Amino acid sequence: MWRHIASNFLTLLIVILVALGGLIAWGKKQYDGPGPLTQGVCLRVEQGANFARVSEDLRAKGAISSAYIFRVGASYEDKTSQLKFGSYLIEPGSSMQRIIGQITAGGPSTCGTELNYLIGVNGQQMILRELDAATGLYVEAAKFDPTADTAPEGFAAAAGQADVRLRVTLVEGATSWRVVEALKAADFLEGAIRAVPDEGSLAPDSYDLRRGSDRAALIAEMQRRQSAILAAAWEGRDAGLPYDTPEEALVMASLIEKETGVPEERTRVASVFVNRLERGMRLQTDPTVIYGVTGGKGVLGRGIRQSELQRRTPYNTYVITGLPPTPIANPGRASILAAMHPDKTPYLYFVADGSGGHAFAETLEAHNANVARWRALERGQPQQQGVQN
Incomplete structure (x- = not known):
């Protein structure tokens, strides 16, 4: 009889282990496999938010199949304390693992409101845009020259959001004097620029910034990029x-x-x-x-x-x-x-x-x-x- 009981117990144990293995495999597939999202959505992580709140928000948006598995995966990867506030574009089919990587890596917001300060050859413009997560396209909400125009109604509130993405874009062909004068008018930057940089020393490019970034540091980054571009091009010249x-x-x-x-x-x-x-x-x-x-x-x-x-x-x-x-x-x-x-x-x-x-x-x-x-x-x-x- 004891042999029969032991045999039944062993059989039951094997069944439990097989079921547990299948459950783990299913959970892993839910975690690192393609997610259920069919079109992009914006996820806004508020200051002080936790993974429980974020997981429920993602489930409500249809981005994940299980809030519980999402939290378990974050805990297993030891990322529950690394949540960064901001707005994130969650792309169709994103896995739970990929989403966790996004919202714990930080960096500039990839969804929601973007303020792009465009410095051109003849002037400058503040351009406020909203990302339509479903199409992946930006919709322009406001545009004006801060040195000559009054900001449109509602601009300050939209641009002042904590998670707004701030960007300065320098267009090819602008002079260094133009760049300095434009940066002086950017009220989201701080600090003085002591002198106009050498002509040609600034790289036309797009620069992601944080509110309160130093103007002189931005100029230095523009010079660093231009110097690197010139050195590489000179090395491979005809x-x-x-x-x-x-x-x-x-x-x-x-x-x-x-x-x-x-x-x-x-x-x-x-x-x-x-x-x-x-x-x-x-x-x-x-x-x-x-x-x-x-x-x-x-x-x-x-x-x-x-x-x-x-x-x-x-x-x-x-x-x-x-x-x-x-x-x-x-x-x-x-x-x-x-x-x-x-x-x-x-x-x-x-x-x-x-x-x-x-x-x-x-x-x-x-x-x-x-x-x-x-x-x-x-x-x-x-x-x-x-x-x-």
């Missing part, structure tokens, strides 16, 4: 370029940046400048004349006068030979790479073609014909940039 230092290449990149906004034209514009330098021809590019007049402080706002084309400044490439002494703006990565890898072309001239791009020419005769076509198109329009004769 042989035989007519500039001897990374600094000269940065000057060239700034000319390319200011001459064309058409991505596929950058290396072709670079080839024109390289060809002219190699032949000892003056670059004769309008943006350098403008920089010599404005010093990079604001925009000219009108056509270049004949007297300005003839005035000797260190930047007037109609008068000086070779490159100007410094960059004339902060060029982006693409223009820096174009300066390091120009096309091989016979072109010595280019002029606007009326489509947003340029017409290129090898000879002065062909260039003059292109100029005549452009002038026939531009009747009454502002003077455009281009390399003249």
Whole structure:
């Protein structure tokens, strides 16, 4: 009888162990397998929230199948004390394990409200956007220039939320003076900028920040990124370029940046400048004349006068030979790479073609014909940039 009882107990134990193993396997699949969410949702983790509250919120949103398994998984990975407040985009099919990784890693909010301070060539704008989690697209809620306009109604409350994502975006071609003046007007930043950074030393890019971030530290990060981009590009440059230092290449990149906004034209514009330098021809590019007049402080706002084309400044490439002494703006990565890898072309001239791009020419005769076509198109329009004769 005892043998029979022992046999039954052993059989029952095996059944229990098999069932327990199956339960564990099922729970593991629920935890690290694809989640039930079919479209993205925003999860807002409040200050002082705990995993119990967050797990119930996720279950209510349909992002997880079991709040209990979610909490057990967080405890097993020893992350229950690492919850970070903020707004998180939970993508379709996200596993519990992935969600826990998101909400314990911290960093900028990936959902909800975003305040992007856009610093452009001609000015700056505060852009308030809300992420539609279902589509993954941002919906613009407000836009204004903080140096000239009054903030729209409701802007302060929306932008002042603790979990709003703050970002500064520097556009290619803005001058260092423009950047400093714009950052002074950003009321979510703190600290002074003691001097305008060297022209060209700031990397056009997007910078995630926290409220109260230091302006000088942001400038330093812009310089660090630009220095790294320039060093890497210089290391891989083409042989035989007519500039001897990374600094000269940065000057060239700034000319390319200011001459064309058409991505596929950058290396072709670079080839024109390289060809002219190699032949000892003056670059004769309008943006350098403008920089010599404005010093990079604001925009000219009108056509270049004949007297300005003839005035000797260190930047007037109609008068000086070779490159100007410094960059004339902060060029982006693409223009820096174009300066390091120009096309091989016979072109010595280019002029606007009326489509947003340029017409290129090898000879002065062909260039003059292109100029005549452009002038026939531009009747009454502002003077455009281009390399003249």
